[in-house]
Amino acid sequence: MSMDLELAAWRTDWQAHQPSDAAMLRLDPGRLVERERRKMALGLFGQLLFGAVMLAFSAWFASTRPTLEWILWAAVIWAGTFFAAGFAVWNKAGTWKAMSQSNAAFLDLSRQRCLRELRALRIGRWFLAVQLAIVAAWLSWDYAVRRLPMRPYFFAGGATILLAAAYLEWFALRERRSLRALGRLDEFVD
């Protein structure tokens, strides 16, 4: 078989596949929010698991160095982890299921989820600032008392903060873009 005939035969077979139902070629907000729900559940599970690991690690670390400094450090980690986990659960409350099975309700739910993510982002920025303040105070004290080399801490801390800030900003852009797209969908879907 010549090359072109071969490609033509494949093309005929390939294009014989047609959708059995034209409705499957339309945007289905119900399916989108269900997929978002699965992602949300997985994300929350990941966050809680990470929190549990942080709690266990800090408890173990402080128990092997039972000084005031490390007990205080573990207490700060525990407080931060409980706050973050509690906020994550609370922030998602009411956004797991749509109020009804209509496209408008699905879009509204999707919009609610974006708004909640943006709220989490605002809190995330504050949380990052508080962490930064604690770490800066801690390192300054450490430096004053023990004269530890500041440079490696400075670079590691700076890089971590820059990465976290960049991630938060990227996330905010993504959520705002989703909100705009959802706003445009309103008129189209219903």
Added chain:
Amino acid sequence: MSSVDRRALAAQYERIFEAHGPALLRLTASYEAPPQAREDLLQEILLAIWRALPSFRGDCSEKTFAFRVAHNRCLTHVWRRGKSPQSEAELPEVPDPRKSPETLAIDSRRRETLLAAIRALPVNYRQVITLALEDMTPAEIAAVLGVTENNVAVRLNRARKALRSILEERP
């Protein structure tokens, strides 16, 4: 965005899906075999096109635009999934009532084999062959994938060779 703009956007979106919806569904079938996963990927593509539509300035055809967004979405999908597609379920076909049941079964088997063989190709070959099977010219394929026409010709040649070899192994 004004209500008129939104309606124009919705009309453009409808036009794209009427013209290229079936082709986009076939594209998802080259990445996912189970119907549920395929439909999820199609929904991701539909939403991605909807999101990208306001930034479409008409610097290429709507077909090129739709396939460019769809291929980018499929690449993200492959990257997230991180494993080869399964190959149990197949795409629906519209049977030709003039053919006998035996001929229909043979045709169907051949198409399933082709689909499975396309799924077995590496992603860069799969991209180029699926676009060629949708009657796209090398220039259009190059515009979708963001590569040169020479590169498309080389890739298509290799993809055909690889596809032929897989099909010969699966009679």
